[in-house]
Amino acid sequence: MIPNDMAFSFKRLQFPVRLAFAMSINKSQGQSLSVCGINLENPCFSHGQLYVACSRVGNPLLFIYAPEHKTKNIVYQKALE
Numbered sequence: 001m002i003p004n005d006m007a008f009s010f011k012r013l014q015f016p017v018r019l020a021f022a023m024s025i026n027k028s029q030g031q032s033l034s035v036c037g038i039n040l041e042n043p044c045f046s047h048g049q050l051y052v053a054c055s056r057v058g059n060p061l062l063f064i065y066a067p068e069h070k071t072k073n074i075v076y077q078k079a080l081e
Contacts, residue, residue, distance in 0.1 A: 035063075037065065040065060040071040041067055044074055
């Protein structure tokens with residue numbers, strides 16, 4: 001019990017906390033993820049990165065954030081010859 005005759009009062013401030021993890025695309029290679037979110041504010045800078053990022057999720061729980069609703073897919077040109 002807190003006594004009521006104190007000269008000051010306490011206030012409590014609460015804010016929601018959500019557990020989150022971040023991993024680079026290169027680090028995710030070889031992993032199997034159940035839920036994944038990809039932030040494409042900055043496009044991928046190497047060929048195959050977008051494929052690796054999208055193929056790590058086994059379920060259809062893949063969330064992609066692309067502000068312009070599009071991104072560049074870097075392709076190794078010699079593979080197309």
